[in-house]
Amino acid sequence: MPDDTVSRNEEAIEKLRSKIKVATAAKAAGLSTMSCPRCDGTLSESEFEGVMIDTCERCGGIWLDSGELERLLKRDSDSWFSRLWFAEG
Numbered sequence: 674m675p676d677d678t679v680s681r682n683e684e685a686i687e688k689l690r691s692k693i694k695v696a697t698a699a700k701a702a703g704l705s706t707m708s709c710p711r712c713d714g715t716l717s718e719s720e721f722e723g724v725m726i727d728t729c730e731r732c733g734g735i736w737l738d739s740g741e742l743e744r745l746l747k748r749d750s751d752s753w754f755s756r757l758w759f760a761e762g
């Protein structure tokens with residue numbers, strides 16, 4: 674169902690956006706320690722496809738700064754990213 678796929682993508686994007694807001698607020702507040710919003714694990718920054726992403730060393734979660742999500746989605750809207758995101762079920 675193409676429509677269902679679109680709505681699920683939009684839902685995922687909204688979830689990510691809310692997490693991005695938290696991370697952005699933390700940075701603005703001067704919190705330099707990057708920890709995973711989900712499990713409080715350590716985030717390590719790495720580059721993927723020219724976009725900087727933060728990967729949690731504990732739970733494997735991936736976090737993106739504002740704008741990075743859009744860049745990845747535009748580039749590759751239906752491959753590794755959506756599969757990774759929806760793999761949790």
Ligand SMILES: [Zn+2]
Binds near residue numbers: 710712729733
């Ligand atoms: Zn984590």
